[in-house]
Amino acid sequence: MSTLLEVRDLKKYFKTPSGTVHAVDGVSFSIEEGKTLGVVGESGCGKSTLGRTVIRLLQPTAGAILYDGRDISSPSKEELKALRREMQMIFQDPFSSLNPRMTVKDTILEPMEIHRLYDGDRTKQSESVLDLMDTVGLARRLADSYPHELDGGRRQRIGIARALALEPRFIVCDEPVSALDVSIQAQILNLMQDLQEEKNLTYIFITHDLSVVKHISDKICVMYLGQVVEMCHSKTLFKQQYHPYSQALLSAIPLPKVGVTRKRILLRGEISSPIDPKPICRFASRCPHAKPICFEKEPNLVHVKDQHYVACHLQKEGQPYELPLPEDTVEIENK
Amino acid sequence: MNENKLLEIKNLTIQYKTDNGLVHAVNDLSLSLKKGESLGLVGETGAGKTTTALGIMNLVPDPPGIIIGGEIQFEGSDLLKLSKQNMRKVRGEKISMVFQDPMTSLNPVMTVGKQIAESVRIHETLSRKEAEQRAVDVLEMVGIPGERFNEYPHQFSGGMRQRVVIAIALACRPDLLIADEPTTALDVTIQAQVLDLIANLKKEQQSSLIMITHDLGVVAEVCEKVAIMYAGRLIEYGTLDDIYNHTRHPYSIGLFSSIPSIDGDEERLRPIPGLMPDPINLPKGCSFWPRCNRATENCKRAVPALIESDPDHWVRCIHIDKAGFFEKNAVSKKTDTSRNESITHTKDTDVEIDSSKLEESLASG
Ligand SMILES: Nc1ncnc2c1ncn2[C@@H]1O[C@H](COP(=O)(O)OP(=O)(O)OP(=O)(O)O)[C@@H](O)[C@H]1O
Ligand SMILES: Nc1ncnc2c1ncn2[C@@H]1O[C@H](COP(=O)(O)OP(=O)(O)O)[C@@H](O)[C@H]1O
Ligand code: SF4
Ligand code: SF4
Ligand SMILES: [Mg+2]
């Protein structure tokens, strides 16, 4: 299996009147072709910015992005155009990302026109649109409908069809199911898995829903305020967390089951600001395991074992430390 | 009316008159709630959850909304018959509602502390100083430092605003708290704080709770009873154990198999095929039939009655008998559901569904 994308020490900062927002601050990871990297973390931690920077909708502040072996962090115009074909994005809110004045057919057709697919042959392009509609499960009779006439699930299918129009290899899916009801969410997740299998697609799947990310990803990275705090195989994370934030995050998920009890870690303290953050652990203000050193310097991402990476002063290279349950917990009992 | 009952809704029907037609938002809904009891009102977007809550608060926007009929008995009187003034008193003193969007219930030009102090003073005769001290206490109770008393709502994060709204609702010590998706927009770690707060309120003040959500995890944590709605109707009602361990209605079963599990390893989800019906144009008979893998011709004839399949476990499906079993002659069809989006518009013979979860549940029931 080959690595399709590798990101090294990627940074994306935004200058604002109140200071510099470190939206993505030194992120590194790699993804193999045909696999899915799940990105989770709370609102504002930099997930969308990461996705947009990786596919070059945003210019990185620093760092390298290696796609298929080539560095694409500062591509020429030509290269960028070629990349636009190979890398696509599916957005959270399918409504605001679709042009309200374009029919379903034109929406899917537009990227083909821009890139002069089939040498600009309209008939071939139109055929391809209808095929794509079949692929994503949109009835052909909807070709002339407008987005506002359709429900959220169908709109998301249009977004997917449009992303597929240029036969990309790599897709950033930014909360593609977050706005959907669970029964529709499940239909879309199945569709995305099928497409991945058929077309050997590589995904970055951004979400804040941990059960969704577990279901869809091969590898997961947990972000906190612009940084990766833990990264490992998807199934592993749910069994064993080595970062205090991941530990709290997983304990906070409400389980749809009765007759179970468990301990939940309640986080206190203020969330630190992403504006000009101090060079200390960004989770320290809320961390129940914090030590003096955590307020003095920033922890690095280290490899603790079996492709499991953690950024925490309690963890040492090759020496995973099993986090005890902190004192401040509540017992959750689903009767 | 039973002594123990705090709230009893009978045959509530609410519609919205729109340019496109009549929206049947809530249809003939009956529910009751005991003192100190928590009910989870579950359903997907458009099922009628918020409208039901607005009905209880007598706050259905009119126009376009009309309460067509029904009764809402609360502490001995029918809320739908109360004068505006008395109803306002009930809302101030007895029933509090946390709305879906916290910004709508906060005044953007008044400091957060002042807003809490004011609502406390509506309920208790306190001096301004005392009320302000109470507001500081309340803020700290929801995990916000008291020194942020003088800040405005826009200076707070979404999670903090939601906690303020809940703090205000709690400061009124309501007999009944209605929380409409209070945590849907929050991160799970913040959601955990809010749920903890609600659990404490229940414990300390014996308040009753109606928790509106589509998150079956949240319901399992804070509720004792569950009501599942589909297209404006209650389709299944029972205890947590009834609904989670002895799921009967094909729609409820579909909901459970649609959610990825956090502790299991399913390769593929088993979604309900098709889409929610248009509430302006509900299918005749059982409104779930176009998506139901157990539908037969009989399902299309009349709206099924709620049947008590086990004691106090109610199910609205013609094929469920009193012992909670699926009738033998109910036909099932085979299938894949993932791509077919046009099911609601086609004959149900096109529908193919994985019915193993249903079989499983029926076997275990
Ligand atoms: N164009 C911009 N200018 C200034 N700040 C920005 C800009 N875009 C994003 N940010 C800031 O960068 C940080 C990361 O934002 P981002 O949208 O990537 O978060 P996210 O993890 O996708 O959040 P959510 O889950 O809410 O979508 C936030 O603090 C945000 O306010
Ligand atoms: N003000 C309104 N005007 C017209 N239709 C409405 C209005 N509010 C809700 N509806 C409709 O009533 C139905 C039930 O909505 P709602 O009670 O908000 O459901 P839920 O809270 O379960 O998502 C939906 O079809 C919705 O579109
Ligand atoms: S480095 Fe310190 S503060 Fe940061 S997560 Fe680890 S223990 Fe907590
Ligand atoms: S009444 Fe018929 S269509 Fe409705 S849920 Fe039961 S089996 Fe399905
Ligand atoms: Mg985002």
Ligand SMILES: [Mg+2]
């Ligand atoms: Mg609602």
